[in-house]
Amino acid sequence: MSEAGTAAETTVTAESPDDPSDGGRIRYRRILLKLSGEALLGDRAYGVDPAFCSFIAHQVAEVRGLGVEMGIVVGGGNIFRGLAAAAKGMDRATGDYIGMLATVMNALALQDALERAGVQTRVMSAIGMNEVAEPYIRRRAVRHLEKGRVVILAAGTGNPYFTTDTAAALRAVEIGAEVILKATKVDGVYDADPLTHPNAKRYDRLSYGDVLRDRLRVLDATAVSLCMENDLPIVVFDLNRPDNITRVARGEAVGTLIGATPSGAPAA
16 A cells, blocks of 8 residues: 655655764654644634644754654644543543544644645544545554654544543654653743742753652643653643754753653752
């Protein structure tokens, strides 16, 4: 079966760590970017903002230009949130499946923005819908990455009761990503909500145990536990800064790093 896409493509391969074009400063050669559905809202109250999708796409294009391989998992909360629907009486599994379909809609919107930015992209879905996306097959996803394509991994895990955070952790482990980048509207993890607590302190570094023990709501517990079991670091960062993804890929201190390290005090 041939892969979906244009008939003629230019294969882009990742640069070697010794490539002088990046000065040898790339720390993470394969990353998994986790975007919430709300990230695609931009300034809108509902749906997808094409301008903000374009903003994200140009950041991804910049990182790809460094030879970094990237997978993306996107949520669907800007369109439908299964847990919220279940709280109002809908069957939880039904709500979650509707939410998975919402993530596919977001993935297609993001794919369009990426390809407009000149980035070869594949959407792979955990739920079969061959007319709009490839089925998720781990080996095929890895091959796409090796060929320089950005892979958008849609429909969560394909199972109800699991969040797209958990899907991001699972897919990151499966494809051999070196880090998960968790995009948020703030510049890291705080000891309180910085939007409602002006004196909240930001953490530079946390351990997986800190996040689980203190119930810091940056990712769900299942996702954090999976990362902990596989020693997969997580960087929580502000998506609104146009150079942050590139800075993380280069190993700069951006946002909050969650890993197998002792807890750090909040940054001043």
